[in-house]
Amino acid sequence: MTAVEDPIMSTAIGTPMKRREDPKLLAGEGKYVDDIHVVGQLWMGMVRSPLAHARITSIDTSAAEAAEGVHSVLTGPQLQEMGLWIAPLPCAWPVTEDMVNPPHYPAAIDEVHHVGEIVAVVLADSRYGAADAAEQVIVDYEPLDAVASIAAARDGSATAHSEHETNKAFHWPLVPDPDALDAAFANATHTVKADFVQQRLIPAAMEPRGVLAVPSPMGGDVTVYSATQVPHILKVMIAATTGIPESKIRVVAPAVGGGFGAKLNINPDEILAVTLANRLGRAVRWTESRSEAAFSTHQGRGQLQTIELAADADGKLQGVRVHVDADMGAYMMLITPGVPLLGSFLYTGVYDVPAFGFTCDGYFTNLTPTDAYRGAGRPEASYAIERAMDILAAQIGIGPDEIRRRNYLGGGEYFENLEVPSTLVFDSGHYGPNLDRALELADYDGLRAEQARRRAAGESKQLGIGMVTYVEICGLAPSRALGGLSYGAGGWEHATVRLLPTGKAEVVSGSTPHGQGHETTWSQIVADKLGIPPEDVTVLHSDTAISPLGLDTYGSRSLAVGGVAIAAACDKVVEKAKQIAAHQMEASADDLEFAGGMFSVSGSPDQAMPIQAIAFGAFTAHDLPDGMEPNLQEQVTFDPTNFVFPFGTHVCAVEIDEDTGAVELLSYVAVDDCGNQINPMIVEGQLHGGIVQGVAQALFEEACYDEDGNLTNPSMMDYLVPSAADVPSMVTDYTVTPSTSNPLGVKGAGEAGTISSAAAVMNAVVDALSPFGVVDMDMPATPQRVWRTINEAKGGQA
Amino acid sequence: MEVSVTVNGERRSADVEPRTLLVHFLRETLGLTGTNVGCDTSSCGACTIHVNGESAKSCTMFAVQADGAEITTIEGLASENGELHPMQEAFMECHGLQCGYCTPGMVMAATSLVAENPGGLDEAGVREGLEGNLCRCTGYHNIVKAVLSVGGAA
Numbered sequence: 001m002t003a004v005e006d007p008i009m010s011t012a013i014g015t016p017m018k019r020r021e022d023p024k025l026l027a028g029e030g031k032y033v034d035d036i037h038v039v040g041q042l043w044m045g046m047v048r049s050p051l052a053h054a055r056i057t058s059i060d061t062s063a064a065e066a067a068e069g070v071h072s073v074l075t076g077p078q079l080q081e082m083g084l085w086i087a088p089l090p091c092a093w094p095v096t097e098d099m100v101n102p103p104h105y106p107a108a109i110d111e112v113h114h115v116g117e118i119v120a121v122v123l124a125d126s127r128y129g130a131a132d133a134a135e136q137v138i139v140d141y142e143p144l145d146a147v148a149s150i151a152a153a154r155d156g157s158a159t160a161h162s163e164h165e166t167n168k169a170f171h172w173p174l175v176p177d178p179d180a181l182d183a184a185f186a187n188a189t190h191t192v193k194a195d196f197v198q199q200r201l202i203p204a205a206m207e208p209r210g211v212l213a214v215p216s217p218m219g220g221d222v223t224v225y226s227a228t229q230v231p232h233i234l235k236v237m238i239a240a241t242t243g244i245p246e247s248k249i250r251v252v253a254p255a256v257g258g259g260f261g262a263k264l265n266i267n268p269d270e271i272l273a274v275t276l277a278n279r280l281g282r283a284v285r286w287t288e289s290r291s292e293a294a295f296s297t298h299q300g301r302g303q304l305q306t307i308e309l310a311a312d313a314d315g316k317l318q319g320v321r322v323h324v325d326a327d328m329g330a331y332m333m334l335i336t337p338g339v340p341l342l343g344s345f346l347y348t349g350v351y352d353v354p355a356f357g358f359t360c361d362g363y364f365t366n367l368t369p370t371d372a373y374r375g376a377g378r379p380e381a382s383y384a385i386e387r388a389m390d391i392l393a394a395q396i397g398i399g400p401d402e403i404r405r406r407n408y409l410g411g412g413e414y415f416e417n418l419e420v421p422s423t424l425v426f427d428s429g430h431y432g433p434n435l436d437r438a439l440e441l442a443d444y445d446g447l448r449a450e451q452a453r454r455r456a457a458g459e460s461k462q463l464g465i466g467m468v469t470y471v472e473i474c475g476l477a478p479s480r481a482l483g484g485l486s487y488g489a490g491g492w493e494h495a496t497v498r499l500l501p502t503g504k505a506e507v508v509s510g511s512t513p514h515g516q517g518h519e520t521t522w523s524q525i526v527a528d529k530l531g532i533p534p535e536d537v538t539v540l541h542s543d544t545a546i547s548p549l550g551l552d553t554y555g556s557r558s559l560a561v562g563g564v565a566i567a568a569a570c571d572k573v574v575e576k577a578k579q580i581a582a583h584q585m586e587a588s589a590d591d592l593e594f595a596g597g598m599f600s601v602s603g604s605p606d607q608a609m610p611i612q613a614i615a616f617g618a619f620t621a622h623d624l625p626d627g628m629e630p631n632l633q634e635q636v637t638f639d640p641t642n643f644v645f646p647f648g649t650h651v652c653a654v655e656i657d658e659d660t661g662a663v664e665l666l667s668y669v670a671v672d673d674c675g676n677q678i679n680p681m682i683v684e685g686q687l688h689g690g691i692v693q694g695v696a697q698a699l700f701e702e703a704c705y706d707e708d709g710n711l712t713n714p715s716m717m718d719y720l721v722p723s724a725a726d727v728p729s730m731v732t733d734y735t736v737t738p739s740t741s742n743p744l745g746v747k748g749a750g751e752a753g754t755i756s757s758a759a760a761v762m763n764a765v766v767d768a769l770s771p772f773g774v775v776d777m778d779m780p781a782t783p784q785r786v787w788r789t790i791n792e793a794k795g796g797q798a
Numbered sequence: 799m800e801v802s803v804t805v806n807g808e809r810r811s812a813d814v815e816p817r818t819l820l821v822h823f824l825r826e827t828l829g830l831t832g833t834n835v836g837c838d839t840s841s842c843g844a845c846t847i848h849v850n851g852e853s854a855k856s857c858t859m860f861a862v863q864a865d866g867a868e869i870t871t872i873e874g875l876a877s878e879n880g881e882l883h884p885m886q887e888a889f890m891e892c893h894g895l896q897c898g899y900c901t902p903g904m905v906m907a908a909t910s911l912v913a914e915n916p917g918g919l920d921e922a923g924v925r926e927g928l929e930g931n932l933c934r935c936t937g938y939h940n941i942v943k944a945v946l947s948v949g950g951a952a
């Protein structure tokens with residue numbers, strides 16, 4: 001992985017190339033949705049429910065309608081009567097045939113089901129005017145009992161939707177061999193049963209969501225600018241929801257300021273903007289405020305987990321049994337019910353477990369809907385198994401490193417294409433050396449010695465050490481596998497590669513960036529494959545008019561699916577070019593070699609043609625083989641045959657002030673393995689960010705609701721997204737175990753940090769508190785919660 | 799109300815509602831969209847600019863409060879011949895940005911922080927100094943590295 005000076009001969013893949021995206025973003029030239037304005041545009045202002053569950057009894061729009069600059073005010077029933085849509089907002093993942101899926105319209109019609117649900121829309125000629133007018137709409141409600149937690153949903157004395165008799169949405173089992181599982185527990189020497197809370201989280205991408213719909217009344221088409229991760233899926237779903245022909249919809253995701261899953265939905269505001277723009281013949285725009293985002297954008301996590309481990313006398317796992325109660329929130333959004341399923345396969349982690357069973361119940365509550373948030377189901381799974389392994393280790397009296405070594409798949413040695421009890425086939429793994437490297441970098445023995453010293457000296461600043469070996473499932477996904485899970489789409493990705501007459505390359509990518517650096521990474525792949533300088537590669541993306549086919553960016557899939565499609569399209573370009581070269585050099589294609597962008601005849605090095613010359617020849621088409629189409633352009637739709645399974649070991653140390661409960665993260669070491677890397681700088685950056693998002697769940701963040709379903713911390717004043725002052729610098733390193741799922745040998749890296757770090761930090765927190773007899777505590781480990789935990793454990797007043 | 803400011807060396811005037819936030823004045827009246835809005839509580843710092851040489855969150859000021867002020871936004875940081883400012887260069891060199899949304903505010907806050915600490919900063923100083931600017935992509939690791947590469951203590 002070293003950079004070579006000569007760009008023609010260089011191996012771009014594997015080099016930490018600086019990002020081509022950066023100069024314009026650094027200069028403030030990035031055009032996000034809120035930066036794009038159209039003359040004559042109307043601003044939408046949303047009237048939102050202040051109650052979690054209520055019947056709307058009346059809406060008085062007269063004052064708002066009379067306000068200066070207001071174009072119109074439309075209530076939910078009025079919008080419904082206008083016939084703007086033909087179907088409710090979509091849920092693409094009906095996880096069971098009998099899943100309950102109450103209709104979710106862009107605005108409530110008679111009953112509201114969460115705080116912040118839209119009840120009316122104001123259209124005005126300015127941002128401030130729309131906000132003012134929304135304030136002037138008077139809505140009367142008849143309050144109904146709210147279901148404000150999973151516990152209340154299970155209890156069922158109130159239902160989140162009045163027409164329902166229960167809050168349960170579905171029951172989903174994955175228990176391949178129930179008898180084997182029962183036997184494992186019956187014969188176990190050691191068992192662990194632990195309950196964990198995955199608190200609700202607000203994704204908080206730094207760019208709020210926004211949409212601008214620009215209609216063409218006479219042309220009948222509409223252009224939609226949206227802060228979305230999924231322009232292609234949005235296009236299909238707008239068509240399915242509104243009845244506007246798909247061919248009349250163009251979706252553009254301009255610069256997008258982070259997503260983390262929160263921008264992969266089909267949202268009420270998007271459907272409202274598109275349909276109202278079309279109906280009114282004027283551009284319609286909306287950008288959420290940060291405080292509004294807590295209601296207008298889905299949240300993440302929201303699960304209660306029970307995990308049971310069965311182990312023999314040596315701590316070797318014999319069985320893992322898991323049940324999850326998952327909070328859907330008020331409605332099923334695009335993949336709400338599928339999120340816990342994405343984790344279901346990973347509750348045995350990196351371990352060799354003969355018997356496994358997972359069940360999940362989904363529940364409706366009167367809270368903001370949940371859906372994918374960085375890791376989507378997998379951080380939850382990783383947390384449960386990795387916390388439980390520490391509990392098992394403590395019970396047996398061995399170290400957390402030892403319990404892991406004893407249970408690694410393949411005994412910690414290299415393996416490939418290994419079937420695990422959850423029915424998946426792990427592509428490749430090599431966990432032992434990965435753990436060794438992490439322990440070495442963390443100075444694990446030194447940390448343990450310091451911990452012992454502090455404890456012996458009776459110091460009040462406790463040191464805790466936590467570790468995690470995670471595996472994740474990403475690169476979503478083999479279409480057949482998704483079909484088997486009742487997911488409503490495939491998992492392929494599309495790429496087009498063309499070599500222009502001047503020898504420059506254009507790549508059309510179906511996966512779309514929102515900070516990941518696709519343009520840089522894709523240019524590295526193409527440069528290597530075609531033997532041209534990376535700066536000669538232009539990457540086109542994020543506009544369905546330019547890139548009509550794609551399945552977008554989520555689930556750490558861009559490289560493992562989209563990047564592989566690009567590499568394969570390059571191979572096809574080279575193959576066609578070779579036929580042309582052979583024809584023009586009057587040689588057999590079999591005798592041609594291709595290296596460094598040059599075709600040469602074996603044994604006759606003076607007979608050679610650069611691929612750029614062939615591109616020009618393919619353009620002029622003056623001298624092509626008989627029957628060959630002009631131009632050098634190829635496309636590939638790649639559908640992987642398996643997922644990819646990145647893994648790694650993270651080790652961290654925390655210091656807890658016994659007197660105040662304050663937790664400080666002292667050090668964090670991450671040794672990840674995402675297979676071959678295209679740009680190690682970008683990989684490392686994504687891991688840094690992912691790790692801090694998991695640390696945030698462990699130590700800082702929680703969407704807090706009162707018993708009436710009011711979110712008590714919707715703004716950034718009181719929802720604690722960590723700052724630079726809250727976290728340390730990290731130490732990162734890698735092992736490289738190429739994937740067997742794709743020809744590039746790549747895995748994913750976008751979610752790995754988040755999948756591992758919450759458990760690593762909480763293992764450290766509990767380790768620090770273990771002298772007081774603490775075996776578990778809930779996230780986030782705020783000073784108050786830690787202080788109470790210590791005092792309860794000491795038998796004092798909490 | 800009439801507001802006149804000097805933005806990135808250029809005199810600009812406009813008639814605005816008294817309640818217009820400075821950030822909206824810059825973005826929507828003057829068309830300088832490089833400065834971003836990330837929250838509504840002055841928590842995230844995406845809107846950080848320089849007012850009379852000091853960093854300020856432009857969502858916490860009314861445009862009228864800036865009347866007569868010298869303002870620098872991210873668009874004014876690079877040199878006239880198109881060379882990035884050393885802090886911008888450092889962010890690129892150290893991979894201190896991913897989605898780029900917090901970046902203009904982060905860079906403006908960082909240049910101000912470095913200017914306020916001519917004796918040089920250590921890591922803790924950078925982290926505390928940037929506490930008012932949130933980033934969701936980078937985990938801050940490479941931002942801190944970038945700022946130290948420009949303004950770290952020798």
